[in-house]
Amino acid sequence: MAAHLVKESVYSVGCVDWNVRNFHGSTYITDRGVTYNSYLIVDDKITLIDTVHKGFAKELIENIKQITELSKIEVIVINHIEPDHSGAFPEIIKLCPNAKVYGTEKSRQGLLKYYGVCGDFTAVKFGQSLNRGKRTLEFIEVPMIHWPDSMFTYCAYDKILFSNDAFGQHYATNKIFDDEVDYCALIEEAKKYYANILWPFGRLISVKLEAVKKLNFDIELILPSHGLIWRSHITDILNKYLFWAANSVENKVAVVYETMWNSTEEMAKKIVEGITSEGVEAFLFDITKCSRTDLAAYMLDAKGFVFGSSTHDNDMLPVIAGFLHFFKGLKPKGRKAFAFGSYGWSGEAVKNIEAVIAEAGVEKTQESIKAVYAPSDEELKKCYEAGKAFALSIKG
Ligand code: FEO
Numbered sequence: 001m002a003a004h005l006v007k008e009s010v011y012s013v014g015c016v017d018w019n020v021r022n023f024h025g026s027t028y029i030t031d032r033g034v035t036y037n038s039y040l041i042v043d044d045k046i047t048l049i050d051t052v053h054k055g056f057a058k059e060l061i062e063n064i065k066q067i068t069e070l071s072k073i074e075v076i077v078i079n080h081i082e083p084d085h086s087g088a089f090p091e092i093i094k095l096c097p098n099a100k101v102y103g104t105e106k107s108r109q110g111l112l113k114y115y116g117v118c119g120d121f122t123a124v125k126f127g128q129s130l131n132r133g134k135r136t137l138e139f140i141e142v143p144m145i146h147w148p149d150s151m152f153t154y155c156a157y158d159k160i161l162f163s164n165d166a167f168g169q170h171y172a173t174n175k176i177f178d179d180e181v182d183y184c185a186l187i188e189e190a191k192k193y194y195a196n197i198l199w200p201f202g203r204l205i206s207v208k209l210e211a212v213k214k215l216n217f218d219i220e221l222i223l224p225s226h227g228l229i230w231r232s233h234i235t236d237i238l239n240k241y242l243f244w245a246a247n248s249v250e251n252k253v254a255v256v257y258e259t260m261w262n263s264t265e266e267m268a269k270k271i272v273e274g275i276t277s278e279g280v281e282a283f284l285f286d287i288t289k290c291s292r293t294d295l296a297a298y299m300l301d302a303k304g305f306v307f308g309s310s311t312h313d314n315d316m317l318p319v320i321a322g323f324l325h326f327f328k329g330l331k332p333k334g335r336k337a338f339a340f341g342s343y344g345w346s347g348e349a350v351k352n353i354e355a356v357i358a359e360a361g362v363e364k365t366q367e368s369i370k371a372v373y374a375p376s377d378e379e380l381k382k383c384y385e386a387g388k389a390f391a392l393s394i395k396g
Helices: 054-065 089-095 105-115 183-214 234-245 263-277 292-300 318-329 348-359 377-395
Strands: 004-007 010-012 015-017 034-036 039-042 046-049 073-077 100-103 120-123 129-131 136-141 151-155 160-164 221-224 250-258 281-286 302-309 336-343 369-372
Touching: 004 221, 015 054, 054 089, 073 089, 089 105, 100 105, 105 120, 183 234, 183 292, 221 234, 250 263, 250 292, 250 318, 250 377, 263 281, 263 302, 263 336, 263 369, 263 377, 281 292, 292 302, 292 318, 302 318, 302 348, 302 377, 318 348, 336 348, 336 377, 369 377
Parallel strands: 046 073, 073 100, 100 120, 160 221, 250 281, 250 302, 302 336, 336 369
Antiparallel strands: 004 010, 010 039, 015 034, 039 046, 129 136, 136 151, 151 160
16 A cells, blocks of 8 residues: 555555454454554654554555655654554664654553564653644553553644544555445444454543543544544544443344254244344344354444353353353443253253353343253243343343
């Protein structure tokens, strides 16, 4: 991707990773690829905001060279040290001998631990600023959005918020603005991003967004470190973040299961029928056939979860076990759930799912359902009735 002008003397110089499909190890499936955004501000003094993944250092350097020589960069702002943004830092700092580096104290420590270098580093605090000529950059610490080192940078002159991971989306494209791509796809990716990366930090995000609001920043552009720049839909994405961060939910249910011989699947389908008979949306997810990244996005604003598994070797099946382990870490608040599953002789899967529901802090609203071997008509009727009862508790 070549350098693009974003606004008077502010350039996007980042890179597109079209082919990455597993991000953060296996925790995030990136069907649409990823971008690593980096920005260059050419004022009296030249500033680079963030770098990129180390595999794209050469491309970043080429993009910067389209605008200026690297030796002219006098400041590098590190908003976040995760390697998708700082991986190219050691190579860049070698080519910018005059650059001073600005970030939080946690950034300084992290750069040293990752790379053994942090450059001529100044640790900044919330509200501290740095003049660059016509522009002044303000630094806003936002710890745990989503790492302890995370920071936003605001430029009043351009009315730009450099938000790093916040408001990002994993969406590989050569376009740079939100109004240049399909908006439904963009919002889908923004939601997926929030669900899989930021969901556990909702309370902190609410507090920090309120603190930023009090600064009365005039924001015309939000420049995240992944995906498209927010230009035409700033109010929408801010409102969506406030909604998600407040753990707001809709009357809908994710029914998630893994099955050995279709008995648990039959039960799952009857539960869905029962839920929808009460006018509540329910979506069926066979965890072996769906992306758990997409599933987390569906669950983000769902009020209810129903989890099912056949019992195998005295426990739930391995794919749903892995998913529920991931689910616990999302720390969902204010949700309802119950469990179900078929078994042959011992039936521990349901009990173990109930334990995960409790550990996740989700309210178990009704008795779990079990069926030996294949569910009988009577047992399927119980599944249907359980679905209906669950829907009533969701509506209530
Ligand atoms: Fe995009 Fe937290 O790194």
